[in-house]
Amino acid sequence: MNAAVLQKSATATRRVTANLPHKLLIEAQQISGKGITETLILGLEMLRRRRAFETGRSLKGKLTLDIDIETSRERRR
Numbered sequence: 001m002n003a004a005v006l007q008k009s010a011t012a013t014r015r016v017t018a019n020l021p022h023k024l025l026i027e028a029q030q031i032s033g034k035g036i037t038e039t040l041i042l043g044l045e046m047l048r049r050r051r052a053f054e055t056g057r058s059l060k061g062k063l064t065l066d067i068d069i070e071t072s073r074e075r076r077r
Contacts, residue, residue: 025036032039 029039
C-alpha cells in the first residue's frame with residue numbers, strides 16, 4: 001500500500017460482516033471487558049504489534065552497535 005492509502009485507512013472506518021465462532025467472541029469479550037467492536041479492534045492491534053515484534057526479533061544479532069555502556073550509564077548534570 002502506498003502512504004496515501006495507509007493514511008486514509010488509519011483515520012477511516014469500515015463496516016464489515018464476518019462469521020465468527022460465538023464461543024471465541026464471547027471469551028474474547030470477557031477477557032477484554034469490552035464490547036464486540038472494541039474487542040475486535042484490540043485483536044487487530046495485537047496482530048499489528050506481534051508483526052512489529054517479530055520483525056524486530058528477526059534483527060537479533062544483525063545489528064552492530066558500538067556503545068560504551070559505562071559512558072551511557074553516567075548521569076549528565
